[in-house]
Amino acid sequence: MRVHTVQQLLAGPRAGMWVYMGGNDRSWYIECCAAAARTVMSAPRSMRTASPAWQELGHPTPTDAYAHMRAVLLEGLDLNRSFAGWTGCQAPDGKRICNEATHKAAALPKLLFYTPLCDTHRTRDTVESMWDGPGAWIGSQ
Incomplete structure (x- = not known):
């Protein structure tokens, strides 16, 4: 398992600066x-x-490091994923969920963000409003 979180650089010309890092006990x-x-x-x-x-x-x-990593991950946003069947759009629509039938999804590779969204809501703006990550997380990627 790998941990993904911000850490402060301890050495080098940028000691004291913050970066988003991934790793485990070995590296x-x-x-x-x-x-x-x-x-x-x-x-x-x-x-x-x-x-x-x-x-x-x-x-x-640390907030700036998280923001930079968020921008990096959003560059990989895939708005053309598909489901085998139909499901309801999960985008917030006022005080409720849209729930319009869709077989399409938005996905952020390497993350557990794979969300069904209808044609209207399958946009980068919608994903940015729904996903507050990356935050610190543990995964295999």
Whole structure:
């Protein structure tokens, strides 16, 4: 199992900054600023602390790190998933659930967000209003 949560960088030029990380007892990796982390780590060890990619790594608060990871995960939003049968749309519609018949869903890969939504509600705006994640979570991804 992997834990996904924010952690503070303890060393390097950005010590004290916050990143969204995934990992377990054996290893951890940066998820929200992954491109910058890969650039830093691909540099020769003697040049890592001088890498300009450090400036793109980390956030001043845990809230900012969560927000960045949310944006990263929403980039993978799939609005074209299908169910084998029909079900009711689960989008909030005022004080009730829409419940219009649909066989389509919105999904966020790697997460447990796979929600039936009708054609009207199957939009990024609807998903953003329904999903308050990522938060801290435990999973196999």
